[in-house]
Structure formats: C-alpha cells, structure tokens
Amino acid sequence: xxxxxxxxxxxxxxxxxxxxxxxxxxxxxxxxxxxxxxxxxxxxxxxxxxxxxxxxxxxxxxxxxxxxxxxxxxxxxxxxxxxxxxxxxxxxxxxxxxxxxxxxxxxxxxxxxxxxxxxxxxxxxxxxxxxxxxxxxxxxxxxxxxxxxxxxxxxxxxxxxxxxxxxxxxxxxxxxxxxxxxxxxxxxxxxxxxxxxxxxxxxxxxxxxxxxxxxxxxxxxxxxxxxxxxxxxxxxxxxxxxxxxxxxxxxxxxxxxxxx
Amino acid sequence: xxxxxxxxxxxxxxxxxxxxxxxxxxxxxxxxxxxxxxxxxxxxxxxxxxxxxxxxxxxxxxxxxxxxxxxxxxxxxxxxxxxxxxxxxxxxxxxxxxxxxxxxxxxxxxxxxxxxxxxxxxxxxxxxxxxxxxxxxxxxxxxxxxxxxxxxxxxxxxxxxxxxxxxxxxxxxxxxxxxxxxxxxxxxxxxxxxxxxxxxxxxxxxxxxxxxxxxxxxxxxxxxxxxxxxxxxxxxxxxxxxxxxxxxxxxxxxxxxxxxxxxxxxxxxxxx
Numbered sequence: 001x002x003x004x005x006x007x008x009x010x011x012x013x014x015x016x017x018x019x020x021x022x023x024x025x026x027x028x029x030x031x032x033x034x035x036x037x038x039x040x041x042x043x044x045x046x047x048x049x050x051x052x053x054x055x056x057x058x059x060x061x062x063x064x065x066x067x068x069x070x071x072x073x074x075x076x077x078x079x080x081x082x083x084x085x086x087x088x089x090x091x092x093x094x095x096x097x098x099x100x101x102x103x104x105x106x107x108x109x110x111x112x113x114x115x116x117x118x119x120x121x122x123x124x125x126x127x128x129x130x131x132x133x134x135x136x137x138x139x140x141x142x143x144x145x146x147x148x149x150x151x152x153x154x155x156x157x158x159x160x161x162x163x164x165x166x167x168x169x170x171x172x173x174x175x176x177x178x179x180x181x182x183x184x185x186x187x188x189x190x191x192x193x194x195x196x197x198x199x200x201x202x203x204x205x206x207x208x209x210x211x212x213x214x215x216x217x218x219x220x221x222x223x224x225x226x227x228x229x230x231x232x233x234x235x236x237x238x239x240x241x242x243x244x245x246x247x248x249x250x251x252x253x254x255x256x257x258x259x260x
Numbered sequence: 261x262x263x264x265x266x267x268x269x270x271x272x273x274x275x276x277x278x279x280x281x282x283x284x285x286x287x288x289x290x291x292x293x294x295x296x297x298x299x300x301x302x303x304x305x306x307x308x309x310x311x312x313x314x315x316x317x318x319x320x321x322x323x324x325x326x327x328x329x330x331x332x333x334x335x336x337x338x339x340x341x342x343x344x345x346x347x348x349x350x351x352x353x354x355x356x357x358x359x360x361x362x363x364x365x366x367x368x369x370x371x372x373x374x375x376x377x378x379x380x381x382x383x384x385x386x387x388x389x390x391x392x393x394x395x396x397x398x399x400x401x402x403x404x405x406x407x408x409x410x411x412x413x414x415x416x417x418x419x420x421x422x423x424x425x426x427x428x429x430x431x432x433x434x435x436x437x438x439x440x441x442x443x444x445x446x447x448x449x450x451x452x453x454x455x456x457x458x459x460x461x462x463x464x465x466x467x468x469x470x471x472x473x474x475x476x477x478x479x480x481x482x483x484x485x486x487x488x489x490x491x492x493x494x495x496x497x498x499x500x501x502x503x504x505x506x507x508x509x510x511x512x513x514x515x516x517x518x519x520x521x522x523x524x525x526x527x528x529x530x531x532x
Contacts, residue, residue: 119295164415194435219453
C-alpha cells in the first residue's frame with residue numbers, strides 16, 4: 001500500500017514538473033547583444049545599431065582578405081582573381097560576376113537552397129541575406145556578420161535569439177560526406193554513428209527474424225504437408241527428367257562415335 | 261489452459277506506448293516528409309503541418325510522463341531486501357550471460373544444427389525490445405525538448421547543438437519506426453508460430469502448450485516454485501478478442517503504410 005502511494009504521488013510530482021517546463025519563458029535580456037564570438041557575449045551594453053571601433057577589431061583585418069592557401073599550386077592566382085574567388089569579406093560579395101543580374105541565387109548555390117528554412121518556412125534567400133548589394137557574411141557592416149546576426153537576422157522570426165542561437169548551421173553540409181569532417185566534425189561523426197547503429201540493428205535483426213520465420217514455418221503441419229505432397233514429388237520428377245535427358249545425350253554421343 | 265504472462269498494468273503500459281508511438285510516428289513522419297505527397301497526406305490526418313507539431317509535442321510530453329511513471333513502477337518492483345538477485349534474476353529484463361548463449365543456440369536452431377534454447381520468462385529479443393525503447397525514449401525526449409525550445413537550449417549550448425539534436429531526433433525516430441514496423445511487427449503478430457496474432461500483450465495470457473514449447477524453463481520454474489496453479493488465467497471474452505484483433509491489425513496497417521511510403525519517399529528527405 002505504501003509503495004503504491006509513493007508511486008502515485010511520485011507520478012503526480014513528475015507530471016507537474018514536466019508541465020512546469022512548458023511555462024519557462026524565453027529570456028530576451030540575454031539576447032540582442034553585441035558579441036565578439038558566437039558563444040561569449042562581448043560586453044554588457046545596450047545595442048545602438050552603431051558599431052564602434054572597440055566592439056570588434058576591424059583595423060587589424062582588412063576588408064578584402066588574401067587566402068593564404070591559394071596560389072600554392074602549379075597554377076598560381078593573382079591578387080585580382082583571389083578577390084573574385086574569396087568573397088567572405090566583400091561589401092558586395094557578387095562584385096565582378098558576369099551576367100549576375102540574369103541569374104537566380106539557386107543557379108550558383110544549389111546546395112544552399114536545400115535547407116530547413118526555405119523548404120519548410122518558404123523563406124527566400126533575400127529575407128536573410130538582404131537586398132542588393134549583398135554583403136559577404138563576414139563583412140564588417142553586414143547584418144549577417146556573426147557579431148550581430150542573431151539580432152539583425154535570427155530575431156526577425158525567433159524573438160529573443162542570442163548569439164549562440166545564431167551558431168545554428170542553416171546551410172548544413174551533408175552529414176556523411178567526407179568534406180564535412182573538416183567543416184562540421186561533430187555532425188560528421190554523429191551522422192556516421194547513427195547510420196552504423198541503424199544498419200547494425202537491422203542487419204542483425206532482419207535476417208534473424210527471417211530465419212526464425214522460415215524455421216517455424218518448416219515446423220508447421222500444413223507446410224510439412226505442402227512439402228511432402230507437392231514440392232518433393234515435383235522436385236523428384238524434375239530430377240528424373242534431368243537425369244533422363246543427360247542419359248539420352250550420352251547414349252546419342254556413344255552411338256555417333258561408334259558410327260564414325 | 262492459459263498461463264498468465266502480463267499483468268493489467270503491464271498491458272495498459274504497452275497499450276499506452278503503442279498509441280503514443282503510432283501518433284508520434286504519424287505526426288513526426290508527416291512533418292519529416294512534408295515536401296512529398298505522402299508527408300502532406302499523413303500530416304493532413306493530424307490537422308496539417310502546424311497542428312501536427314502541436315500534437316507531436318503534447319503526446320511527447322505524455323510519453324515523458326509515462327516513462328517517468330514506468331521508471332517508478334519498475335523501481336517499486338525491485339525487492340530492495342535482495343536488490344542484486346531481484347535485478348539479475350530470471351524475472352528481470354536485465355540481460356545476462358544466458359541471453360548470449362540462447363542467442364547463439366537459437367541461430368544454430370534456425371539452421372537445424374541444434375535444439376531450440378530453453379528460454380525463461382523473457383527471451384533475449386524481448387529484452388532487446390524493452391531496452392531499445394528504454395534508451396531511445398530519453399534520447400528522443402531530450403533532443404525533442406531541445407528542438408522545441410532552441411532559445412533556452414542556446415543559453416547553455418552553442419547553436420550547432422540544435423543541428424546535432426535534429427539529427428539524433430530524426431535518426432533515432434527512423435530507427436525506432438523501422439525496427440518496430442519490420443522486426444517487432446513480424447515477431448509479434450506475423451511469426452508463423454503465433455500467426456494471426458500474439459495475443460499475450462492484449463489478453464495477458466498464453467496457452468500452456470505454447471509456453472512449454474517456447475519458454476520451457478519458465479514453466480518448469482513456475483512448477484518448481486509451486487506457482488503454476490496460481491498463474492492460470494481465464495480466456496478473454498469474445499468481444500474483447502474481436503476488439504483487440506481489430507485494433508492490432510489497424511495498428512499493423514498504419515505501420516506498414518508509414519514504412520512502405522517512408523522507404524519509397526526516403527530519397528526526397530534529409531536526416532538533418
């Protein structure tokens with residue numbers, strides 16, 4: 001009786017705890033702040049929309065960056081081509097592209113179109129990346145810059161979005177692709193772990209169930225009758241016919257030999 | 261003669277799990293496949309894309325509560341005077357060395373190289389079924405709550421944790437649905453030895469002959485302990501049998517509908 005009472009009240013308390021979870025409000029005070037990284041908040045101040053020199057350090061970083069790994073191969077790139085190819089810090093990321101105004105975003109970025117925002121919420125590219133000229137994601141004044149992305153982009157729909165929230169990969173790479181090991185290693189290993197778990201479970205239990213099924217079927221009376229009355233006589237007749245066919249051929253060959 | 265196998269509480273727990281699982285599978289797959297015809301028609305069953313997530317969430321909350329209640333129930337079933345014997349004993353669902361032996365012997369039996377293993381109350385596949393749900397539910401619950409409350413989650417975790425949570429939630433759901441609708445549905449109602457349905461989970465009892473054939477060690481133990489007579493059960497009423505046959509086959513049909521369409525339309529979706 002005591003155990004039952006404990007179980008009952010335990011269950012009631014648990015239900016209340018779960019229900020209470022739903023009423024925890026979001027905390028907008030933690031959001032909408034300037035940060036230097038997606039994880040750590042930069043300083044305790046009200047965002048004004050103006051970006052001062054002390055907030056980030058743009059002076060040490062030039063607006064157009066050189067990519068150190070480029071140009072190491074046999075065919076080196078000049079500074080102009082590097083500017084065209086590495087577009088992560090340009091005020092107009094599509095500057096210099098031929099026939100740019102005739103294209104749609106998806107024509108050049110087909111992989112980027114496959115994301116949960118556009119597929120589920122039908123959000124268009126420009127709703128996040130802004131109107132022309134579209135600044136590079138890491139350009140200092142870009143609304144997509146990680147220091148203010150949460151406040152200028154995410155918070156449009158996700159009220160109270162903080163800087164860590166903006167660290168969500170909207171354009172997620174394919175989980176099991178080898179290139180993901182470099183760009184998003186946690187996703188790569190998690191994807192492979194789940195895939196192996198899935199394949200391992202089914203690879204064992206599907207043949208196991210099938211074999212048990214066959215074995216059980218062979219033990220049922222009706223199946224035994226089916227085998228004894230139909231399958232075995234049919235197989236026997238087939239074997240006899242095959243045997244007779246080869247016998248016939250053999251004798252024919254011998255006869256031909258004797259005749260020659 | 262019928263032998264009692266499951267108590268009323270256990271059968272109600274299974275019924276609860278069955279209903280909530282089917283609803284979660286329907287609403288979850290409806291949303292996962294929403295870009296396909298299958299997903300759209302499935303989520304329409306649950307009131308559309310937006311309503312499906314509300315149902316999915318509240319049924320998920322119900323499942324979490326059910327899991328908590330079940331955990332308390334299991335703890336209350338342990339004999340706390342002899343906890344080790346109780347947890348590792350033959351009536352426990354905790355796997356032991358015998359299960360590994362039974363597994364190997366049963367594989368040999370399927371190819372005619374050995375006799376069928378003398379199983380006790382719980383076979384190794386039943387233990388796997390139980391623990392698959394036991395570890396799967398917390399994983400789905402935690403990742404589900406992370407996805408439902410991303411702003412709260414990112415107070416303590418970085419944003420990419422939401423990507424990982426989405427991957428785990430979907431992959432685990434697909435694994436659970438595939439396992440239940442392929443393996444469990446075959447072992448339960450479609451296996452030749454218990455076709456057209458393994459009624460124990462609904463009626464609560466099994467035929468003594470059937471138990472002697474599949475779980476002889478359990479029957480022997482009941483005899484030895486003098487509990488066999490007390491464990492006899494009455495046959496279920498005809499209306500009740502009809503009811504659970506209809507219910508069971510409806511669930512089976514719904515499961516197969518999700519499984520076949522899920523396999524066919526799998527090329528149009530992504531796991532994360």
